[in-house]
Amino acid sequence: MNVQTIVGLEIHVQLATRTKLFCGCKLGFGDPPNSNVCPVCLGLPGTLPVMNRTAYEYAVRTALALHCQIARFTKWDRKGYYYPDLPKNYQISQYDLPLSFDGHLEIPLEDGSAKTIRILRAHLEEDAGKNLHEGLDHSRVDLNRTGTPLLEIVTQPDLSDPAECRILAEQLQRLVQYLGVSEANMQEGHMRFEPNINLHITDDDGAEYRTPICEVKNLNSFRALERSVAYEQWRQKQQWQRDHAYTQENHGKQNRGWNDDRGETVFQRAKEEAHDYRYFPEPDLVPIEMDDAWLAEIQASVCELPLARQRRFIEHYGLSAYDAGVLTAARSTAEFFDEAVAARGPAKRVANLITQQGLKIANERGCAVGQIGISAARIGQLAQLIEDGTINASAAAAVFDTMLTDQRDPETIAREHRLIQQSDAAALAVVLAEVLAAHPQAVADVKAGGKKTKKARGFLLGQVMQKTGGQANPQIVNTLLDESLQ
Amino acid sequence: MSEKLTAEQVRHVAKLARLACTDEEIAEFTEQLAAILQYVGQLEQVDTADVEPLAHCLPVHNVFRRDEVRPSLTNDQALANAPQRDGEFFAVPKVLDDASA
Numbered sequence: 405m406n407v408q409t410i411v412g413l414e415i416h417v418q419l420a421t422r423t424k425l426f427c428g429c430k431l432g433f434g435d436p437p438n439s440n441v442c443p444v445c446l447g448l449p450g451t452l453p454v455m456n457r458t459a460y461e462y463a464v465r466t467a468l469a470l471h472c473q474i475a476r477f478t479k480w481d482r483k484g485y486y487y488p489d490l491p492k493n494y495q496i497s498q499y500d501l502p503l504s505f506d507g508h509l510e511i512p513l514e515d516g517s518a519k520t521i522r523i524l525r526a527h528l529e530e531d532a533g534k535n536l537h538e539g540l541d542h543s544r545v546d547l548n549r550t551g552t553p554l555l556e557i558v559t560q561p562d563l564s565d566p567a568e569c570r571i572l573a574e575q576l577q578r579l580v581q582y583l584g585v586s587e588a589n590m591q592e593g594h595m596r597f598e599p600n601i602n603l604h605i606t607d608d609d610g611a612e613y614r615t616p617i618c619e620v621k622n623l624n625s626f627r628a629l630e631r632s633v634a635y636e637q638w639r640q641k642q643q644w645q646r647d648h649a650y651t652q653e654n655h656g657k658q659n660r661g662w663n664d665d666r667g668e669t670v671f672q673r674a675k676e677e678a679h680d681y682r683y684f685p686e687p688d689l690v691p692i693e694m695d696d697a698w699l700a701e702i703q704a705s706v707c708e709l710p711l712a713r714q715r716r717f718i719e720h721y722g723l724s725a726y727d728a729g730v731l732t733a734a735r736s737t738a739e740f741f742d743e744a745v746a747a748r749g750p751a752k753r754v755a756n757l758i759t760q761q762g763l764k765i766a767n768e769r770g771c772a773v774g775q776i777g778i779s780a781a782r783i784g785q786l787a788q789l790i791e792d793g794t795i796n797a798s799a800a801a802a803v804f805d806t807m808l809t810d811q812r813d814p815e816t817i818a819r820e821h822r823l824i825q826q827s828d829a830a831a832l833a834v835v836l837a838e839v840l841a842a843h844p845q846a847v848a849d850v851k852a853g854g855k856k857t858k859k860a861r862g863f864l865l866g867q868v869m870q871k872t873g874g875q876a877n878p879q880i881v882n883t884l885l886d887e888s889l890q
Numbered sequence: 891m892s893e894k895l896t897a898e899q900v901r902h903v904a905k906l907a908r909l910a911c912t913d914e915e916i917a918e919f920t921e922q923l924a925a926i927l928q929y930v931g932q933l934e935q936v937d938t939a940d941v942e943p944l945a946h947c948l949p950v951h952n953v954f955r956r957d958e959v960r961p962s963l964t965n966d967q968a969l970a971n972a973p974q975r976d977g978e979f980f981a982v983p984k985v986l987d988d989a990s991a
Contacts, residue, residue, distance in 0.1 A: 422957050422959055423957050423960070427960070428955070428960025428961075429959075429960070430959045430962065436978055437965070437977075437978040437979050438965050438969060438978055438979065439968075439978075440962050441963055441968045442960070443963070446963075448971075454953065454954070454955045455954050456954070456957050457954035457955065457957065479945040479946065487985070488980070488982040488985055493907075535982075536979070537985070540976075541984060542974075542976065542981045542982060542983060542984050543981070543982050543983070543984050543985050544976050544979035544981060544982075545980040545981075546978075547968075547980070680902070680906055682906070685945055687946070687947070689946075689953075690946050690951050691951045693951045693952060
């Protein structure tokens, strides 16, 4: 028996505009209920929506980064359904002429390979408000979120396991954050996922089956996305094994909800009960035409994309895949790294300083690495000092800590704290000679070879370090030791 | 409009619009809507083979506003016309969460 999992993903991304899609109300999180509303987003009669230009440009910028075709002509459509969180009784969306289509996104898989996921379309639409049902005999409605610009991205069914779904979602989060089009803050619900899952099963006598496509609604975390797809894989296979007539032909599509506490999906409704949205062109909004000049302007706002940057860090700077991943997780970190390297900081040293110290402090303080108090140029200088042997790694760590509050250059700080490494071979040779004369037993142990050699060598090196106040360059002392004890 | 509108279709549309209609009303609206559809259906006699579909009736495109915050209503203003309110919220009959888009 062969079982293939087929998943397509719909993702809603909240755009980081200041105002709503069709009115000037502020986009705020956690504001008092029904305080960011106006006659337009309340759906009052006699009002007219007016398109937010920035929202449209953010949408096109994202679509370009997803390698989509950009429509030269798009329009708006009304998607009709009745629900208290939708005061107009229709959602303004895009139906047959989305602003972009036919793109792709490359995702890195866990085995180190890459996979291309095709993008069917990406279009703009407005969000609905919020209903609160808990513990009341009525429902409460807050319309602050109504009219928030959402970019809906729809993939082709190219995903084939739960991890791929999660990776695609994570890549998309990093992408929209890089592009500056969304904060993609999961806690504030800026990204919502709806996977469509079914199984293609070929049993041992060659018969083929397709289980019903199940759409899991409104997932708001990477973990819930991955778990719900895994659950559906398991559930659909179980159900088919009990009853081979559990197929798409017999049952059609169904919607399911995710219960995070129980870790399972719950049946919501079958296709027959699904909405008939009665789309039609929105008469209150005029179409949009995209000309070459405007498209070029938006194209110029697309930055180097995260995966390309990660590859450049690996190929050009010889960083490990892990370090490159850490450095490109946030655009601000990647740019800080690039800036430090541009200030003539050796790449690997810079990478170590940022990943081992800079990001640790930034995470503790909840800020970007560029905001911890040390400029990228200073990081570059510090990395240079390590590279040329002026200071060693542990001294660099101490200098780094001082630099958080001390704006002077790292060499001055190192000098003041007596952290400059002693690399003068002639001077070190004098110290070494004294040490060797004072410890004939250790010298004999090294020369004898065998078990005690290593320990005795370490002892002699330690004595030199002690005599120089920890400032001797251990590499040079080691070389001198080799020469003296041969 | 060669096929005649059925009472079943009218019932379906009424349900989608959350309208409760009596059988008499359904019969009445079926007739009225059928007449409207027949009237509009005359347009199908026009040969539109070489006519571009029209997305909007105005010869205008790209009407935008800048992404600048404008004052919203106060909470009391926003709720002034609400048939029912609960503090800062609109209050509506309890709904089961079966219709989020």
